[in-house]
Amino acid sequence: MAGQVLVLNASYEPINVCSLQRAVVLVLKDKAEVIEQAARRLRSATSSHALPLVIRLVYYVKVPRNRSRRVSRRALFARDGFRCQYCGSRHDLTVDHVLPRSRGGESTWENTLTCCSGCNLRKADRTPDEAGMTPERTQRAPGPAVFITAAAGGRPPSWERYLSTI
Ligand SMILES: [Zn+2]
Structure with a gap:
């Protein structure tokens, strides 16, 4: 900075x-x-x-x-305040696909969120509903x-x- x-x-x-x-x-x-x-x-x-x-x-x-900007890890983490959207952790952050990629989920702003590796592992190939894990808010493209x-x-x-x- x-x-x-x-x-x-x-x-x-x-x-x-x-x-x-x-x-x-x-x-x-x-x-x-x-x-x-x-x-x-x-x-x-x-x-x-x-x-x-x-x-x-x-x-x-x-x-x-309204130019559509690609999802990047940095911008995604910044959008989500550098916190896991399931448990609030600030450590070992990674990208979670709400609808898993293995099931056709795309890397869009609406389908990705910041997630710690623990929650990512726990959620696995399931939707938040199936896993009983609720993200903090709905995902959308950031300003x-x-x-x-x-x-x-x-x-x-x-x-x-x-x-x-x-
Ligand atoms: Zn977590």
């Missing part, structure tokens, strides 16, 4: 994360402005620059709406904030007010 910068569209909508180096280049080329910066500054021999935490693109970038959090590997406080709007 250190060295990751949140990128906002010209409309202030968070769109992705980039490296600190890339953010500095965008700002120096006047393609973005610094919205939030660290208390310390980035110093070189001849100058000092703001150390960006959040930048905003000067020009609006068209981001496709953009989850993908940004997963890509960055965390969610620093300086990003919170921007991510909470999406």
